[in-house]
Amino acid sequence: MLWRNARRPIAVAAIVFFWLLASGWLAKPLVDLAQPRTYRTPYDPATTPASAFGPRTAIIMLGGGTNIGPDGTLVPKHDVYARIALTAALQARCLAAGGVCKVIVSGGNPQHHAASEADTYAPWLVRAGIAKRDLVLENRSLTTWENARNAAPIVHAQRADTLFVVTSAYHMPRAMLDFHRFRMDPVPAVSGVRRVRTGLWPRLANLRDAETALHELIGIAQFYVYRMLGWF
Template sequence: MMAGVNLQVLVHQLLGALLLPPFTYLLPIVAALLLLRRRPRLARVLLCSGALLAWLLSLPVTALALNGWLERYAPADLAQVRQTQAIVVLSAGKKPAPEYAANVLSADSAGRLRYAVWLAKRSGLPLLVSGGAPLGGEAEARVMARTLREDYALPPRWVEDKSNTTLQNAQLSAVLLRQAGISRITLVTQAWHMRRALPFFQQQGLQVLPAGTGFTRYDGDGVLNWIPQGRALQENHQALRELLGALYYAIRSLIAG
């Protein structure tokens, strides 16, 4: 299983496991249990801190705040989409589906692809799907291409299936686009991911219209946003992971001068 995992992706996964929930709030709780007899006052502080952090990271109001900061781009305007030359959609994972005896798209990948199809049918623009196999196995772009053909009867014009990171999505997609004489694209990815993804494509000399999807929203408001939810745990984890990724690339850019 590990043989097919990209080393860079593996390192990122391990660092994320150490720096992100649930480890970040389990660590003070475990430390509190170990210190309970020797340092009871400190143990209580650590225990309360861990519990408070776990509660905050399970709240919709926290997810709305964190993702709201990331989701800086408004939904795309269809008239502006029609002024571009192609739609590029980034993958966001796949998973085995025994009922289909094949790989299928993760929820985020499926959401991105559905929105890209919606835009393509209303604009007449060709599609480029981008995504390799960072965790091994079948390339995510291949799963996207199959889904486009079988579920939407809309085969992509380009399939970029070698990239393992967002930066590589941009670099390798740009090669295919330049070969076709395309310089203006509509970029489809998660709204919280666009803040990091869009500059990578602009650095390749492309004019990029952001077309985010999957904006963080909850039905209902007020007191409901202060009640812990499993979905909020996942969305807070994703937001913190994205912020950590942005910090990584900022440091990398600073070191590179």
């Protein structure tokens, strides 16, 4: 009897909740929380002075998933194209400064597609102007934590004295936590920022943005819980 009486208010509350998400009024604060003000400006390599690059620089580009294209081939997900463009521009700026500049592409195959993220992105990075000899593929990581853990020995083996991490704004806070945990202090290079559009009508993009933000916020909470338990 209690459940039958609660059906209508529960249904109304669910409709209002999803409308707030889809129209952006709830999605926007979630996305803003996931990408703090510090990371809401895309990184501009053109403003990076030559002195910002050391004699040996490593640029780590983090994976962001793959999609199956219309022809059945794997292609980067939407956000990854901006990461590829920024990585290539940053490496070009680094080479112009006269140092050794290696690009580490970190991303395994969490979606269980035909190839890993790193292997899928590699041809796109080459087309963007990065020489194959400067690419290092780390194709086993399934999480951001593993990105940092698996990249650390590569960075140390290269004796890199300057480190950049390239990823999207919503992903950067969690990435920085994990890289700091492995005693790396990279320069955060934000490739793109999510912008939520608010209004009266629901938008599928707002639901996707809210899902992404929740994933990142839960991941950050997980980091602190695991560290408290001694697992990280």
